[in-house]
Amino acid sequence: MTNPPVIGVLETGRLPEELTSDHGDYPAMVSAWIGADQADYKVFAALDGVLPDTPEAADLWVITGSRFGAYEDHPWIPPLEDFIRACRDAGRPMMGICFGHQIIAQALGGVVRKSAKGWGLGIHEYAPVNWPDALGPAPDSLAIQAFHQDQVEELPEGAERIAQSAFCENAALWYPGFAFTVQGHPEFATPYARALLETRKGTVLDPAEVEAAQAGMDRADTRADLARLIRDRMLR
Numbered sequence: 001m002t003n004p005p006v007i008g009v010l011e012t013g014r015l016p017e018e019l020t021s022d023h024g025d026y027p028a029m030v031s032a033w034i035g036a037d038q039a040d041y042k043v044f045a046a047l048d049g050v051l052p053d054t055p056e057a058a059d060l061w062v063i064t065g066s067r068f069g070a071y072e073d074h075p076w077i078p079p080l081e082d083f084i085r086a087c088r089d090a091g092r093p094m095m096g097i098c099f100g101h102q103i104i105a106q107a108l109g110g111v112v113r114k115s116a117k118g119w120g121l122g123i124h125e126y127a128p129v130n131w132p133d134a135l136g137p138a139p140d141s142l143a144i145q146a147f148h149q150d151q152v153e154e155l156p157e158g159a160e161r162i163a164q165s166a167f168c169e170n171a172a173l174w175y176p177g178f179a180f181t182v183q184g185h186p187e188f189a190t191p192y193a194r195a196l197l198e199t200r201k202g203t204v205l206d207p208a209e210v211e212a213a214q215a216g217m218d219r220a221d222t223r224a225d226l227a228r229l230i231r232d233r234m235l236r
Helices: 017-023 026-034 077-090 099-107 190-200 207-215 223-234
Strands: 006-010 040-044 060-063 094-097 111-114 120-128 142-148 150-154 160-164 172-175 179-182
Touching: 006 026, 017 190, 026 040, 026 223, 060 077, 060 099, 077 094, 077 099, 094 099, 099 111, 099 150, 099 172, 099 179, 120 190, 120 207, 142 190, 142 223, 179 223, 190 207
Parallel strands: 006 040, 006 060, 060 094, 094 179
Antiparallel strands: 111 150, 120 142, 120 160, 160 172, 172 179
8 A cells, every 4th residue: 555645844933822722733733734644644844943854754845824934034044944954955745935935045055134124914826837737737827825024035046936926025935856835824714714803804904005005915825726736746
């Protein structure tokens, strides 16, 4: 009998405490989003300094979102960057989400900064560009939840921009033979995205920006299409 594929989730952030009882955690969101019922999910709390012994411990690695900045001085970030480079060198596939998108770029020589454009909130739509054959036919667009200030502003050598918008030039990146990353949050279901915005309204976020993001929450997204892409093109 063939063993089920292993999806390793590198947990780099946690939900606000007041939302965990209703929405769980990032690894649970990732597994619910990707699906792959026959896959074996293994979670490593990277933000607690827990990392796999080897890139070969999973068939696909997923780095979650986080409230931390990739450029911040936290003791767990350099070892995570080392592991990212080890996965690249081993040819072990990796998927990066928001912080994951940023830390992969930074680990490989790119630059992440807090963008002068401010917060990206709610469903954002990105146009595919130079879509790689390895990911199948190019979609008409990528439409997923956004919740970020930081952006990848300088690409590492070998990275290819494959989706963009006026707000986020490097919205999705492709590292041939290694990684696919997105700045948005395809793992965010609408109820969580709405709740997260409300918890930050009037404190971290301007109420008018939150209201604008909430007003667009009924727009169609492509998170299911992205999950299918991960299952069909990266999980082999």
